[in-house]
Amino acid sequence: MDALTASLALLRLEGLGPGSYWQLVERFGSAFAALQQPPHTLTRKLPDRARTQLAEFQRTGLESELGQWAQAERQRCAEACIYLLHCDDDNYPALLKEIHRxxxxLYISGNPATLTLPQIAVVGARRASRAGLDNARDFSADLAAAGFAITSGLALGVDAAAHRGALKGAGKTVAVLGTGVDRIYPLRNGVLAEEILAADGAIVSELPLGSAPEAGNFPRRNRIISGLSLGILLVEAAVRSGSLITARLALEQNREVFAIPGSIHNPMSRGCHHMIKHGAHLVETSGDIVEQLGGLLSGMAQQPGLFEALPASTEEIPPHHRRLILALGGDPRSIEQLAEDTGGETGDLMASLLHLELEGLVEQLPGGYQLTGDGARTLGALADH
Structure with missing residues (x-):
């Protein structure tokens, strides 16, 4: 029995997770050796059903429930063109192999070679602001165009924007799931998953085919996102969030952590500010990330970045819209504050804000408005003039 089949069989034991798997492998030397041990010598935490499964395997080998499931799983993967990668395989991602247990x-749908590219994880809030989504998309597009694969979790919000940004930059992207690779979650990102595969990217999971999106799967998923990557970029995150857990895992794994600062009034900026206080690098452009990583892809510094692109002409922006953009600045502002700052009437301001919102320069928040990423670049162009 090869190492892959033995590992699949051992992982199939009732009540056994990656932590218990590694305890057994570290104690007995291999998955196959662990499967040969008398049930009572393994651990008292194993449920009765696991002991029954193990005893049957030792009697009948591949004809047992565990053996048949492992063989069937390999067959299902082969038929679906899903690549199975054992941790002892030479092609297993080197950085991921370095993390604890x-x-x-790994189950891989798409191109396994994508996992050998230098990767940067981009993570953040599911309910991110328009500015946060713009940043995730534009940073990812810039980094992907430079040769980094963009790794994220295919969730709504920042994750999806990061994947789309990588595709926009004509680069590769890796989606790490908290479900089986054959069960895309959330369903509304199914088309995005197809686009990732069509662009020679990869969808990855450690969970068996058909695994459902259970809450306990996602913290496990997060350690893979950070473990695959040279560094992780935190775009927007609340102080208590899965994205912040991923960032902390990255620090524990000795990865570089980058965070985009935001307004002190935006709750989604507090997670980024927290990480900056605790060792994350504050970044304003994608070039900051490459510089901190030691110029791994130094050619990027010579090419124009997406963040250097300014509106074609600020002369086309009417004066009353200019005043409004300058008044919005970097922080969310209420309609009352904008009226006071610009001297405009509320009705006229609402009409102007609606126009700027349709242009993609402004977004509405509870209690006010703020500039989007494109709006912030327009503000920079206006300030320069």
Whole structure:
């Protein structure tokens, strides 16, 4: 029995997770050796059903429930063109192998070679602001165009924007799931998953085919996102969030952590500010990330970045819209504050804000308005003039 089949069989034991798997492998030397041990010598935490499964495997080998499931799983993957990668395989991602107790087996849909590219994880809030989504998309597009693969979790919000940005930059992107690779979650990102595969990217999971989106799967998923990557970019995050957990895991894994600062009035900026206080690098452009990583892809510094692109002509912006953009500045502002700052009437301001919102320069928040990423670049162009 090869190492992959033995690992699949051992992981199939009732009540056994990656932590218990590694305890057994570290104690007995291999998954196959662990499967040969008398049930009472393994751990008292194993449920009765696991002991029954193990005893049957030792009697009948591949004809047992565990053996048959492992073989059937390999067959299902082969038929669906899903690549199974064992942690002892030479092609297993080197950075991921360095983390504490990495996934014993990876399921990969798409191009496995994508996992050998230098990766940067981009994570953040599911309910991110328009500015946060713009930043996730534009940073990812810039980094992907430079040769980094963009890794994220295919969730709504920042994750999806990061994947789309990588595709926009004609680069590769890796989606790490908290479900089986054959069960895309959330469903509304199904088309995005197809686009990732069509662009020679990869969808990855450590979970068996058909695994459902259970809450406990996602913290496990997060350690893979950070473990695959040279560094992680935190775009927007609340102080208590899965994205912040991923950033903390990255620090524990000795990865570089980058965070985009935001308004002190935006709750989604507090997670980024928290990480900056605790060792994350404050970044304003994608070039900051490359510089901190030691110029791994130094050619990027010579090419124009998306963040250097300014509106074609600020002369086309009417004076009353200019005043409004300058008044919005970097922080969310209420309609009352904008009226006071610009001297405009509320009705006229509402009409102007609606126009700027349709142009993609402004977004509405509870209690006010703020500039989007494109709006912030327009503000920079106006300030320069």
């Amino acid at each position: 990495p996934p014993p087996v």
